[in-house]
Amino acid sequence: MSTMTQTATNKPSLEIKLCAPRGFCAGVDRAIQIVELALQKYGQPVYVRHEIVHNKYVVDGLKAKGAIFVEELDEIPAEHAERPVIFSAHGVPKSVPADAQQRNMFYLDATCPLVSKVHKEAEIHFRRERDILLIGHAGHPEVIGTMGQLPQGTVTLIETEDDARRFERERSDRPLAYITQTTLSVDDTAGIVSVLQDRFPDIVAPHKEDICYATTNRQEAVKHVAPGVEAMIVVGAPNSSNSQRLREVAEREGCRVAVLLQRADEINWADFEGVTSLGLTAGASAPETLVEEIISAFDERFDVTVEIVRTAEETIAFNLPRELRDMPAQTEKATG
Structure with missing residues (x-):
């Protein structure tokens, strides 16, 4: 001592x-701004599917301003179906906006653009008929959202180096690619990627690292x-x-x-x-x-x-949805 x-x-x-x-970070800053500006523009209540970001203080602060948090769209009362609903920064499966459209809901997507980038990568791999591995944590909203971009069973989740060692290709003639959750340990992910690349030298990596x-x-x-x-x-x-x-x-x-x-x-x-x-x-x-x-x-x-x-400077900022770009931003900025 x-x-x-x-x-x-x-x-x-x-x-x-x-x-x-x-x-x-810029993605969190953008997501919180979306909720605050939607409240300013459309009034109370504004619904948010899942915690907008994983922080109780932030969520409680938005509740006090008139945001109502739900886990699923069917929790929104029918009489409030016309109220804005916002999807969290972690991203959502494609089934969620499809459900919102079917219910004639007006929604704003606060998915972090860097998560959306991973979604697009998954879709590109799928179109090119590659088998897709997602390095991430089971049950995390971002993982659920990413896997939900494609038909069920299309993406295989890899959580550990042991998972990477155990994985077996169903068809050796199909190319293999990997994507990752954006919030992982850099070192742990590097270990998993190393195992995959040793076993499958032809595996396709992201053009730019997925970890944000x-x-x-x-x-x-x-x-x-x-x-x-x-x-x-x-x-x-x-x-x-x-x-x-x-x-x-x-x-x-x-x-x-x-x-x-x-x-x-x-x-x-x-x-x-x-x-x-x-x-x-x-x-x-x-x-x-x-x-x-x-x-x-x-x-x-x-x-x-x-x-x-x-150890680094951060100057990145992301655009707001076009519906809110005429509103003055009022939120805490990232601490670069």
């Missing part, structure tokens, strides 16, 4: 290394910071894939304490007793205000100094 340095304030010293980039720039940048920042700190906090939700991967990266880099927290009130102070250096980052769906909340909580108990450790 590290020795705590006492200061004139009688509080132990703590250096916080704040990862940059962290927090909101924000996922990669946030993991690289953690890799840079984690070896030099005693503990790491990732601000994010338990069901956020990219946030869970950040915690795993910190753990892999040797942090004895690497925890995922949604809010400051979840801090287990016993975990940080004797800690003099702390890494702090946030998943791509966690707003900066929650990072500030964590820093404030530590500031009450420690004499805190904050150093920003920047």
Whole structure:
């Protein structure tokens, strides 16, 4: 255990290394804007299928403004069928917009453009009669949406290197291709791809890596910071894939304490007793205000100094749906 340095304030010293980039990515920023601007333009209520992004604070904030979250379209009352419905940033199977059209619903698609890119890749592979492997996590909304772009049974899910070793082609005369979920661990995915390429040298890879720039940048920042700190906090939700991967990266880099927290009130102070250096980052769906909340909580108990450790610049922004482009944007921007 590290020795705590006492200061004139009688509080132990703590250096916080704040990862940059962290927090909101362009796809999350766009999705939240879509809900907020739809509320401004069309009034309350606006329906959202599934959590717009995986963060309770964000979802609760949008609920307070008049958004109603449902898991399926049939939960929307018949008398509200004309109200806007928004599809989440994770993307949806093709059956969902088809269902909305059948119900004469007006919908806005907040699918991240980088997820849509993977959907298009899947469709291209299908048209070229390739067998398709999707590297991802079973049950994640993005995976469900991607697999749902094509007829059932067309896409095989690969979750681990063991899955990659066990996979057998049904027809050796058909070309093979792989795509990936956008929020995976860069290192874990590289291991799975290596196994597939060793076994199937002719496998077709994405033209440009499917793991999104924000996922990669946030993991690289953690890799840079984690070896030099005693503990790491990732601000994010338990069901956020990219946030869970950040915690795993910190753990892999040797942090004895690497925890995922949604809010400051979840801090287990016993975990940080004797800690003099702390890494702090946030998943791509966690707003900066929650990072500030964590820093404030530590500031009450420690004499805190904050150093920003920047490993990349992010300037990407995505266009809004044309129905909302005349509206002034009002939301927190990505923390590049």
